[in-house]
Amino acid sequence: MSEVTYYFLGFSAIYVLMGWALYLPYRVGQLHFLIVACMAISAYFGGYAAKEWDWPFVLVLISGILISTVIGFIFSLAIGKAPCFTVVIVGLTSVFIVKTTIENWKLLGGTIGFFHVPSVTNILFIMYFLLIITGFLIYRIDHSRLGRAASVVFVDREVAITLGVDIKKLGMFFQITACAIAGMAGVLDVFLVRSLSPEFFTFSMIGYLMCILFVGGHTTMWGVIPSAFLLQGIPLIFSSNIASWRQVIYGALLVIIILLRPEGMITRKMLWNMKPKVPQQAINK
Amino acid sequence: MEIFIAQLISGLALGSIYVLLVTGFNLMLLVAKIIQFAYPQIVVISMYTYWWVLQFSNNIFLVILAGLSVSIILSILSEPIFRKINSTPGVDINASFIASMGMAMIAMDIMSHSINYGFPVSFPYKWIGGSILSFGLITISKGQLFALGGGIIAVLIFFYLLYHTNQGRFFRAIAENLFAASLVGIPIIKTSIFSYLIVGILGGFSALLFSMLIGSASPWLGEFVALKMLAVSIVAGLGNLKGGLVCGLILGIIESIAIGYISGSWSNVIAFVVMLIVVLIRPQGLFGTKI
Numbered sequence: 361m362s363e364v365t366y367y368f369l370g371f372s373a374i375y376v377l378m379g380w381a382l383y384l385p386y387r388v389g390q391l392h393f394l395i396v397a398c399m400a401i402s403a404y405f406g407g408y409a410a411k412e413w414d415w416p417f418v419l420v421l422i423s424g425i426l427i428s429t430v431i432g433f434i435f436s437l438a439i440g441k442a443p444c445f446t447v448v449i450v451g452l453t454s455v456f457i458v459k460t461t462i463e464n465w466k467l468l469g470g471t472i473g474f475f476h477v478p479s480v481t482n483i484l485f486i487m488y489f490l491l492i493i494t495g496f497l498i499y500r501i502d503h504s505r506l507g508r509a510a511s512v513v514f515v516d517r518e519v520a521i522t523l524g525v526d527i528k529k530l531g532m533f534f535q536i537t538a539c540a541i542a543g544m545a546g547v548l549d550v551f552l553v554r555s556l557s558p559e560f561f562t563f564s565m566i567g568y569l570m571c572i573l574f575v576g577g578h579t580t581m582w583g584v585i586p587s588a589f590l591l592q593g594i595p596l597i598f599s600s601n602i603a604s605w606r607q608v609i610y611g612a613l614l615v616i617i618i619l620l621r622p623e624g625m626i627t628r629k630m631l632w633n634m635k636p637k638v639p640q641q642a643i644n645k
Numbered sequence: 646m647e648i649f650i651a652q653l654i655s656g657l658a659l660g661s662i663y664v665l666l667v668t669g670f671n672l673m674l675l676v677a678k679i680i681q682f683a684y685p686q687i688v689v690i691s692m693y694t695y696w697w698v699l700q701f702s703n704n705i706f707l708v709i710l711a712g713l714s715v716s717i718i719l720s721i722l723s724e725p726i727f728r729k730i731n732s733t734p735g736v737d738i739n740a741s742f743i744a745s746m747g748m749a750m751i752a753m754d755i756m757s758h759s760i761n762y763g764f765p766v767s768f769p770y771k772w773i774g775g776s777i778l779s780f781g782l783i784t785i786s787k788g789q790l791f792a793l794g795g796g797i798i799a800v801l802i803f804f805y806l807l808y809h810t811n812q813g814r815f816f817r818a819i820a821e822n823l824f825a826a827s828l829v830g831i832p833i834i835k836t837s838i839f840s841y842l843i844v845g846i847l848g849g850f851s852a853l854l855f856s857m858l859i860g861s862a863s864p865w866l867g868e869f870v871a872l873k874m875l876a877v878s879i880v881a882g883l884g885n886l887k888g889g890l891v892c893g894l895i896l897g898i899i900e901s902i903a904i905g906y907i908s909g910s911w912s913n914v915i916a917f918v919v920m921l922i923v924v925l926i927r928p929q930g931l932f933g934t935k936i
Contacts, residue, residue, distance in 0.1 A: 391739070435925070442928035444739055445680065449879045450924055452872050453917045460914045563868045567750045574743055607754035614747030619729055622736050 364596065366484065370552040372592045373487045377545040379572040379584030380498055381538040386578055387502075387510035388531050389444055389517075393451025393566050394435055395542035397458040398428035400561040402546035404468055407477045407556050417480045421547050428543025432536040440532035455561060462558040473557035480551045487548050494541060498581050501537070510534065564607060571610040575617050577624025580631055587625065647782040652905035653898060658789040660897020661796025662854050666874045667881070667889035668803055669847040674884045674936060675820035676840035679727045679741035684720075684848060685870035686752035691716040691852035692862040693756065696766045703771075713849035720845030723748065724838055738936075749871065756864035765863035773860040788857040795854050799847065800890065807886070812839060820884070820935065869913075876920045882930025892931065896920070 378395065385392035402424035409415040409423065435454075439447050463471045480486070501507055513520040513527055520527055550556055572591055577583025591610065595603040602609075617624060666685065673681040695712040702708060723745075730740050757763040774787025807813035815836045818826040827833050856862060877896050881888030896916055903915035923931065 389739070391742075438925040439928055443883075443934075445742070445875070445883060446879055446924055446928040448742075449876050450921060453876060453921045453924075456872060457914050457917055457921070460910050464911060563753075564750070567746060570743060570746055605754060605758065607750050611747040611750030611754065614750070615726065615744050618736075618740050618744040618747070619726065622730075622733055622740055 361484075367552075368592060368596060370484055370487060372589045373484075373491050374545050374549050374552065375569070375572055375588040375592060376491060376585055377494060377541055377548070378569055379576065379588050380494065380581060381541040381545065382569050382573045383578060383581060383584055384498065384501075384538045384541070385447070385531070385534045386514075386573065387507070388513045388527070388534055390439075390442070390447040390531060390535070391444055391451070391570075392447055392535055392538050394432065394447075394454050394535070395451070395538050396561055396566055396569070397451070397454040398431055398539045398542040399546035399549070400455075400458050400462065400558075401431065402428045402543035403550040403556055404462060404474065404546075406547040407474050407550040408468065410478050410551070411474075411476060414478075417486075417551065420551075421544065424547035425540050425543045428546070429536055429540040432539025433532070435539075436532040436535040440535065441528040442531075452566070455566065459558050459561050462561075469556070471558060473555055473559075475555045477550055477554040477556075479554060483548070483551050487552070490544060490548070494544070495581070502581055506530065506533065567607070567614075568610055571614050574624055575613050577626035579623050579628040580626055582631065583624050583626040647780075648905050649902065651783045652901045654783070654785060654793075655789060655904075656898030656901030657894065658792035658796070658858055658897070659901055660894035661793050661800070662851055662858065663873060663877055663897050664890050664893035665796055665799055665847055665851045665854070666870065667877045667893045668800065668886060669844040669851070670874050670878055671884050671886050671889050672816070672840055672847075673844055674878075675886075676816050677724075677727060677837050678731055678738060678823070678936075680738055680745060681723070681727075681844070682742055682745040682871055682875065683723070683748035683752060684745075684844070685874055686749045686756075686867040687716055687719045687845070688848045688852045688855065688870065689756065689862055689864070689867040690719060690752060691849050692856045692866075693760050693766065695772075695852065695856050696768055696862060697760075699769060699772060709853060712852055713846065716849030716852060717842060717845030720841045720848060721838065724841045728834070728837070749867065753864050753867060756867075760864070763864060765861050767861045768856050773857055788854075788860065792854040792858040795850065799850055803843075803847070804886075806843070812836070816840060873916070876917070876924075879930060880920050880923050882932040882934045884935035885930065885932045886935075888930065888932030 378399065381395040382392065405427055406420045406424045409420050410417070415423070435450060439450055442450075462468050468474055509520065509523075509525045509530055512523060513525060513530060517527060568591070572584055572587045575583075575591070576585070576587025591613075594606050594609060623629075666688065670681060670684055673679050673684065691712045694715040695708055698708045698711040726744065726748075727741055730736060730744055733740070760766070776784045776786050777790055778785040805813075807816060815826070815831045818829070818831055819833065819836060823833065873896060877892045878884075878889060880896075881892035899919055900912065900916045903912035907915060
């Protein structure tokens with residue numbers, strides 16, 4: 361496999377995971393950018409533990425997920441049912457604080473970054489295996505009572521409360537799950553690239569994740585998949601001159617999709633229409 | 646003590662610019678019903694315009710006119726986009742935030758590619774000016790004086806417009822209840838466009854004061870300012886104009902005092918940590934939301 365294909369497949373998988381991490385809390389109307397901070401913390405922890413303490417990959421992965429889960433849990437206690445923009449600002453400030461901390465911490469390489477993380481054989485295979493498992497779990501959540509409750513919260517919080525939905529617990533559950541997925545994505549990322557830089561976890565990354573979620577479609581979990589692969593492919597499809605303007609392309613896509621198709625490319629209604637219909641004669645019988 | 650007083654003055658100057666920014670942001674939120682995350686990018690583009698015109702002209706009025714015009718034009722150009730988004734059935738205020746984030750990405754990338762090869766620009770000394778008053782360690786620069794004085798005057802004019810004119814009454818009526826405002830015959834679209842105009846003026850003026858105070862501009866400045874503006878707005882309570890006034894000043898003071906005592910980029914973190922703690926303790930804001 362060529363290096364380009366290897367990294368394309370690897371990054372696409374990571375961004376599908378991050379897209380799902382953003383998708384889950386948005387089911388209850390919360391844009392949870394804390395996932396980017398969790399990804400950074402788990403990635404740096406994972407990289408450091410593997411390089412300096414010789415921890416095996418499985419232990420690093422579990423620890424990375426646990427750390428992000430704990431962070432997600434602590435924050436969710438305060439913002440479990442907070443309005444969207446409160447959650448947004450908690451996420452944005454956390455990303456900035458984590459990034460500055462990493463930049464000023466010499467142990468983690470400061471602004472230069474962190475290199476020579478040990479390699480893991482078949483990392484791509486492991487990534488796609490974990491991607492399928494995560495996708496299956498999200499599919500089960502989506503089609504469970506929790507998923508239906510989340511849909512009601514998204515449409516009307518007051519109705520959800522009237523129906524007996526505990527919006528705080530539901531919000532906490534989605535936020536914690538999202539942080540756990542982001543932690544996993546962080547560890548996988550560090551073993552894919554084998555180096556880290558604080559410049560990776562910036563406003564651009566948040567914008568990119570927003571683009572993946574909203575261009576693909578925020579009403580189903582499937583929208584993130586084509587969107588992550590397509591957007592990751594932009595630098596490969598276009599010449600380097602055009603590809604260097606990819607932030608403009610992502611930004612324009614975000615504006616256009618909100619203007620023309622606010623639910624994104626793949627919508628729930630579209631999936632519903634694709635389901636095989638029971639013939640009218642069978643119903644009459 | 647002298648360091649503290651010097652940083653306090655600097656903080657008040659910086660805070661008065663934050664107040665202007667948050668006021669513009671809140672006006673958009675209350676009247677146009679949008680979260681304009683790209684507003685600080687308009688401010689930065691306006692700063693670049695001041696810098697660019699200063700390369701060719703020494704005429705201060707021409708420079709100010711150019712910067713203000715760019716800010717007003719960009720603000721008004723975004724109006725049809727947000728109107729279209731708001732009129733789409735089933736779309737809430739989050740959509741305007743997402744679209745404006747896209748706009749911010751476009752603006753930032755264009756600035757980092759096209760202007761001065763992406764490097765930060767510095768304003769000439771004649772623009773920033775030197776120190777006007779000096780007592781020991783306490784120094785008041787021309788930029789600080791203009792930022793503080795200009796900020797106070799702009800806010801006073803804005804609040805006069807809001808509470809003592811018909812247009813201001815229209816703004817407040819729409820902010821309270823859009824449907825009821827339309828029932829009594831308030832021209833909703835016209836008032837909304839007027840709010841974009843006011844926000845454009847506030848943005849251009851903030852850019853003017855910012856450029857005089859910090860003396861430089863970079864493509865990434867908008868990102869930091871957007872973060873601070875949104876944070877102040879949420880800490881104060883979304884749409885709370887008076888809360889934004891208090892919290893904007895407090896942020897400026899905290900930031901400046903942190904710069905005085907803590908080295909490097911940690912000083913910025915202090916302000917964000919304080920805001921994060923406040924938001925975690927009171928997610929609805931200190932003064933309550935108005936939307």
